Amino acid sequence: MQQLNVDLGDRSYPIIIGAGLLDRADCFTPYIAGKQVCIVTDDTVAPLYLERLRTTLTGLQVESVVLPTGEAFKNWLTLQQIFDALLSARHDRRTTLIALGGGVIGDMTGFAAACYQRGVNFIQVPTTLLSQVDSSVGGKTGINHPAGKNMLGAFYQPQAVVIDTDSLTTLPxxxxxxxxxxxxxxxxxxxxxxxxxxxxxxxxxxxxxxxxxxxxxxxxxxxxxxxxxxxxxxxxxxxxxxxxxxxxxxxxxxxxxxxxxxxxxxxxxxxxxxxxxxxxxxxxxxxxxxxxxxxxxxxxxxxxxxxxxxxxxxxxxxxxxxxxxxxxxxxxxxxxxxxxxxxxxxxxxxxxxxxxxxxx
Amino acid sequence: MQQLNVDLGDRSYPIIIGAGLLDRADCFTPYIAGKQVCIVTDDTVAPLYLERLRTTLTGLQVESVVLPTGEAFKNWLTLQQIFDALLSARHDRRTTLIALGGGVIGDMTGFAAACYQRGVNFIQVPTTLLSQVDSSVGGKTGINHPAGKNMLGAFYQPQAVVIDTDSLTTLPxxxxxxxxxxxxxxxxxxxxxxxxxxxxxxxxxxxxxxxxxxxxxxxxxxxxxxxxxxxxxxxxxxxxxxxxxxxxxxxxxxxxxxxxxxxxxxxxxxxxxxxxxxxxxxxxxxxxxxxxxxxxxxxxxxxxxxxxxxxxxxxxxxxxxxxxxxxxxxxxxxxxxxxxxxxxxxxxxxxxxxxxxxxx
CATH class of the missing domain: 1.20.1090.10 (Dehydroquinate synthase-like - alpha domain)
Structure with a gap:
């Protein structure tokens, strides 16, 4: 297991890289402030890793939201599903969102975290190579507009980025x-x-x-x-x-x-x-x-x-x-x-x- | 004319209070970085003050968006009208949004500014007593969700708050x-x-x-x-x-x-x-x-x-x-x-x- 640091003053956070991290509670719990967690993922990743991560987070109040897969759904309508789930489960300002998936999931979950109740914590758990090396790090979040990609969003940093290199084995x-x-x-x-x-x-x-x-x-x-x-x-x-x-x-x-x-x-x-x-x-x-x-x-x-x-x-x-x-x-x-x-x-x-x- | 300061380090900004400020370019231009401006207002305020403010800003590329009046429209669908206008007029990251209206307009314009291209500048020009004393100051922006008021939003500070006390004369x-x-x-x-x-x-x-x-x-x-x-x-x-x-x-x-x-x-x-x-x-x-x-x-x-x-x-x-x-x-x-x-x-x-x- 390797750990790097993104150095941003009071918004600094670690990038943790290793095999099998999805099963390690110690990679997650230090970055979860409250008792509520909401895992956001898509219908491609959910069958592969959602239950494993839920098991790792046993003891917390864990919701999950499974979005349709793909860039075509990186829009406000899909984002609403995250807000609806958070509100119906009464997640408060101390909740932590976890983005489990590729870049689209990371961008949308981060933006949802930036907006929900004017900002809650989130953790990036990128499962694609692209999101592991790029989109999960640096706090760019957002959604697309018909007139342009990533036109709406926020600079909003996660609490941690947890990269389980094992998740690449299922990647096309x-x-x-x-x-x-x-x-x-x-x-x-x-x-x-x-x-x-x-x-x-x-x-x-x-x-x-x-x-x-x-x-x-x-x-x-x-x-x-x-x-x-x-x-x-x-x-x-x-x-x-x-x-x-x-x-x-x-x-x-x-x-x-x-x-x-x-x-x-x-x-x-x-x-x-x-x-x-x-x-x-x-x-x-x-x-x-x-x-x-x-x-x-x-x-x-x-x-x-x-x-x-x-x-x-x-x-x-x-x-x-x-x-x-x-x-x-x-x-x-x-x-x-x-x-x-x-x-x-x-x-x-x-x-x-x-x-x-x-x-x- | 009085000036107070909201003291937030590199996000500090002035509150300027006085009669007739809508006509004074010197209350606005120091807080506009680029050449593009987008005035966001509603169909109650537009007939009263929009043209006056446009005249004050002569020399800039000024767009305007007139939204339907009222809290019932403080939602994502209405917010889209701001994004659509900005994108179709090709406003870039250096644009400045101006919120001309009451609290609803201020909250929505501020949230639009927070999200557009991950954040552009904005100026609050509150025209109601409530927005002058409360919602225009402090950087709370947002929209409503059917399950709760102001559930989605951002802490996002304006460049300035310009309070023209004359605008109260038209207030019900x-x-x-x-x-x-x-x-x-x-x-x-x-x-x-x-x-x-x-x-x-x-x-x-x-x-x-x-x-x-x-x-x-x-x-x-x-x-x-x-x-x-x-x-x-x-x-x-x-x-x-x-x-x-x-x-x-x-x-x-x-x-x-x-x-x-x-x-x-x-x-x-x-x-x-x-x-x-x-x-x-x-x-x-x-x-x-x-x-x-x-x-x-x-x-x-x-x-x-x-x-x-x-x-x-x-x-x-x-x-x-x-x-x-x-x-x-x-x-x-x-x-x-x-x-x-x-x-x-x-x-x-x-x-x-x-x-x-x-x-x-």
Whole structure:
């Protein structure tokens, strides 16, 4: 069992990583203040892990809410099911919500915790690789709006993140690849050594080799925790964690939530960011190829859907949360292993990237 | 023009009080960071003040959203209208929302600001007496759930509160009384001198005497700001600001939102809290009568609706946000001018208060 810390003053919290943690009460009870707990999960994860976690929490008043699975349900209507359950079981301000599932469950449960009675505690128990290395850490919570992904939400930190690496054994192959997209991201934006390690260990990661996976999760969480500690509310550097996400969100919105996995869209989006960074001559064409090869090696798409036109991107990216005063800022690579957020890019390079994407 | 300060570290902000402030750009522009502004108001206030405020903000990109009037619309569906307007006008993270209206508009606009893109700035411009002295200050925002008032929301502070006392001239008499309920509350919970002043100046306040009203607003805001600075997130003392509100919320929920004004329900609720405090022998019967007389002098009800049974109260109060570990805490008066929050009260006194309420 490893423990990292997200350093945010009085909102600091641990990330606990290990095998079999779902069965260990000592990973949960220190972070539960009252007697009431509400586990929020989805109909994919519930049959696998809900009863195990309930058993671990014996002695507390445990409710559970099982939501429909998928990004398509990451909306207010689904969120209401959490509020309805809390209110009908009369959960008070001292209740603790537990998010048991992937990124959608984590985002929705966190936002529900942020809103319920103006804020109650919650614990992240991410069960997908993507949520373990990314969305469960850092306090971004929220839901989608038909006009854009994660448009409504809160910065709201959990009491703890409990990562049971055993839960990956039930994860579909496609979701493993989606998680690897965010792992690759950390190498690209901040850690060239990690990128090289990933190139070497990609076969082991795809086979869910326990040692490799634990190492990848731990290194990813460490980078994420450091960036979040520098800039909790994304006033500046935190936005580099969105490498590939502006393009990726446009893809997800265009396809309809739930068609492409988030990690798949981010994979294609990072490939676009690499190409555009090369067009700007910030990185070499060889650097871009190297990054794109790693994305492909993880089993991820490296181009957006053929049906998407440049205009679709322009329209959908205009509502990105990184737009300020009408200017779209993009996360690009100044060199491999070093990302920047900037509105100071060559618009011809953007047009070419969007055009080329379409011609693939 | 007077200026008070709500002292909350890096979330501190001014309360600006004066006549004719709606026309003064210098009361607004220092608190607007970007170029985009969205005024949120309702269909009662819009015809009176919207164009004036738009004119004051000339030079900015100003959107406006006009919501239906009243507590019955303080829900997610109405909130969506704000998000839809922001997204279709492509407002970014640097936008500023302005709440132009009463408490419902302030609560909803503040919650919309808390959620939009995980948090944007907002300014409170309360136009009712109640919102000027209470709901606009302190950062409580939210919406109702069918099972309880203000069950969903956020602690989210504005950049400024701008109180134009001229806006009271268009306020219906019934709403003036409702505002006086919260003003009386400050005297009861924390300031015996202010209570005596109110007894003397009540006729002037009911006639909206400018000097008396400004004094009452300023003294009320000062008390509220001090309590909020002590306990922003209602971990303790802030709950005394809810004197009469637990009973009052039960009345509002029972009657259906919008039947009794919030201030009217609080008036009746404070009368019940006074009676119960006297039953506990914490205050004298004469003290209770004195408080109740002042509530009546303000034109407020001093008893709940005749149709409400003790069981209705018990059921509706069980979801109060002050319930902890199944115990309902109440705000009661230990002496006139000094309130406490306590679960340590005589349940027979509560039953008697609820029973007597019904027999009136």
């Amino acid at each position: 192959r496609r979701e493993v690849s989606a998680g690897l997209a965010e792992i690759i991201k950390y190498g690209l934006i901040r850690d060239l050594d990690f990128l090289a390690w990933l190139e070497q260990r990609m076969p082991a990661l795809l086979e869910l080799d326990a040692q490799a996976v634990t190492e990848a999760i731990s290194r990813s969480c460490r980078i994420k925790a450091a960036v979040v500690a520098e800039d909790e509310r994304e006033g500046g550097v935190r936005a580099i964690l969105n490498l590939g996400h502006t393009f990726g969100h446009a893809i997800e919105t265009h396809q309809g939530y739930g068609q492409w996995l988030h990690g798949e869209a981010v994979g294609a989006g990072m490939a676009m960011a690499l190409q555009m960074s090369a067009r700007q001559q910030w990185i070499t064409a060889a650097d871009a190829r190297r990054g794109i090869q790693l994305i492909a090696a993880a089993g991820l798409p490296t181009a957006p859907p053929a049906a998407m036109q440049p205009d679709d991107f322009i329209r959908l990216m205009a509502v990105d949360k990184k737009v300020l005063d009408g200017q779209l800022r993009l996360v690009l690579l100044q060199q491999l292993g070093h990302a920047v957020v900037t509105a100071d890019y060559d618009h011809a390079a953007l047009d070419a990237t969007l055009g080329q994407a379409n011609s693939q | 008499r019934r709403e003036v009384s409702a505002g006086l309920a919260e003003i009386i509350k400050y005297g009861l919970i924390r300031d015996l001198d202010f209570l005596a002043w109110l007894e003397q100046r009540m006729p002037a306040l009911l006639e909206l005497d400018a000097q008396a009203v400004t004094e009452a607003i300023s003294r009320s805001c000062r008390i509220k700001a001090a309590v909020v600075a002590e306990d922003e997130r209602e971990g303790g003392v802030r709950a005394i600001l809810n004197l009469g509100h637990t009973f009052g919320h039960a009345i509002e929920t029972h009657q259906g939102y919008g039947q009794w004004l919030h201030g009217e329900a609080v008036g009746a609720g404070m009368a019940m809290a006074l009676q119960m405090s006297a039953r506990q022998q914490w205050i004298t019967a004469a003290d209770a009568r004195r408080g109740i007389q002042l509530i009546a002098a303000a034109g407020l009800p001093t008893a709940p609706p005749a149709a409400m049974q003790p069981d209705d109260f018990i059921r509706l109060m069980a979801v109060d946000k002050k319930v902890l570990d199944g115990q309902l805490r109440l705000v009661l008066l230990q002496q006139l001018g000094h309130a406490v929050v306590t679960a340590d009260y005589d349940h027979a006194a509560l039953d008697a208060t609820l029973g007597q309420a019904n027999s009136q």
